[in-house]
Amino acid sequence: MPTVLKEVDVVFVGFGWGSSILAKELINTGLKMVGLERGFPRFTSPDFQSPEIHDELRFAVRKAMMQDTSVRRLPCVIL
Amino acid sequence: MSAISRRELLAKVGLAGLTAAVTPKAPAEETAHSENENRKTDRTQGSEPGEANYVFFNREEAQFIEAAVARLIPTDQHAGAIEAGVPNYLDKQLAGAWGAGERLYTSGPWEPTRPGLGYQLPLKPGELFHTAIKAINAELNKSGPAFWEMSPDQQDEYLHKLDAGGVDLNGVPSEVFFDQLLGMTIEGFFSDPVYGGNKHMVGWKMIGFPGAYATYFDLIDKHGIKFEREPVSLGQGHGHFIPDPNIPAESPHQ
Numbered sequence: 001m002p003t004v005l006k007e008v009d010v011v012f013v014g015f016g017w018g019s020s021i022l023a024k025e026l027i028n029t030g031l032k033m034v035g036l037e038r039g040f041p042r043f044t045s046p047d048f049q050s051p052e053i054h055d056e057l058r059f060a061v062r063k064a065m066m067q068d069t070s071v072r073r074l075p076c077v078i079l
Numbered sequence: 080m081s082a083i084s085r086r087e088l089l090a091k092v093g094l095a096g097l098t099a100a101v102t103p104k105a106p107a108e109e110t111a112h113s114e115n116e117n118r119k120t121d122r123t124q125g126s127e128p129g130e131a132n133y134v135f136f137n138r139e140e141a142q143f144i145e146a147a148v149a150r151l152i153p154t155d156q157h158a159g160a161i162e163a164g165v166p167n168y169l170d171k172q173l174a175g176a177w178g179a180g181e182r183l184y185t186s187g188p189w190e191p192t193r194p195g196l197g198y199q200l201p202l203k204p205g206e207l208f209h210t211a212i213k214a215i216n217a218e219l220n221k222s223g224p225a226f227w228e229m230s231p232d233q234q235d236e237y238l239h240k241l242d243a244g245g246v247d248l249n250g251v252p253s254e255v256f257f258d259q260l261l262g263m264t265i266e267g268f269f270s271d272p273v274y275g276g277n278k279h280m281v282g283w284k285m286i287g288f289p290g291a292y293a294t295y296f297d298l299i300d301k302h303g304i305k306f307e308r309e310p311v312s313l314g315q316g317h318g319h320f321i322p323d324p325n326i327p328a329e330s331p332h333q
Contacts, residue, residue: 070183
């Protein structure tokens with residue numbers, strides 16, 4: 001059963017770099033905003049810490065920061 | 080690909096391994112001790128070429144892999160795949176979680192005939208390698224010399240045949256296997272030595288890549304100088320920063 005949430009003015013689908021900056025810019029407009037995010041929370045340290053973050057095989061090739069597609073897949077979105 | 084004689088290839092790949100396996104090492108204790116010492120001081124080094132301790136490949140699979148990667152990145156004035164320990168990289172990666180398909184979507188539906196969809200087989204990387212190499216060795220066993228007994232030219236010809244596609248390797252299209260093999264050979268040559276390849280960072284030294292320096296903080300205001308430091312590996316345990324020598328490293332509370 002889908003859960004019907006309260007209606008808002010703005011919904012950010014994915015709340016990473018781009019939408020979080022956009023949200024900050026919109027904060028004074030008075031619009032009601034919701035950010036949807038399914039990824040794990042990431043922090044500058046230790047998640048992006050040097051020198052580990054320079055591991056190209058782990059992050060760029062094998063996408064260690066991305067969704068684990070063996071257990072989590074794209075959600076079914078009904079608009 | 081530069082020419083490499085069969086003699087050289089055998090010397091590097093086959094005979095080195097065989098000799099190492101059957102010749103008693105004397106004095107054994109001393110050797111074991113110094114090897115341990117080496118490991119302690121430098122965690123970026125694997126075993127010597129031809130001395131990989133295989134945990135994933137069986138003997139015939141290892142012979143195929145050693146001969147194949149030696150053709151994909153042959154030895155010339157620079158180190159090749161064998162010196163870089165690429166077979167060891169392949170073995171350790173395929174034996175581990177990645178080879179078992181960790182994080183790999185394998186639930187279908189499969190559409191192998193439609194282009195542009197990426198990998199479309201239910202096989203995990205480890206299964207793909209076992210299946211394909213078994214089929215290759217069995218096919219060659221019927222008609223003549225094994226892959227590792229061929230001349231370099233014959234080996235190249237056979238690899239080109241796999242690359243061109245259309246050969247069925249017991250359910251694995253040969254071009255899919257070849258792409259995976261080539262991709263992993265390149266990974267093993269250039270990825271951090273902690274993964275089992277790029278031994279002595281030969282791949283990085285060849286292209287002048289500095290590796291996993293955490294920071295270049297001490298170089299920010301030094302302009303116009305050539306960066307000539309040795310590359311560093313993730314396994315060498317460099318910290319976050321290179322401390323200022325004028326500031327004591329000890330905590331003031333101690």
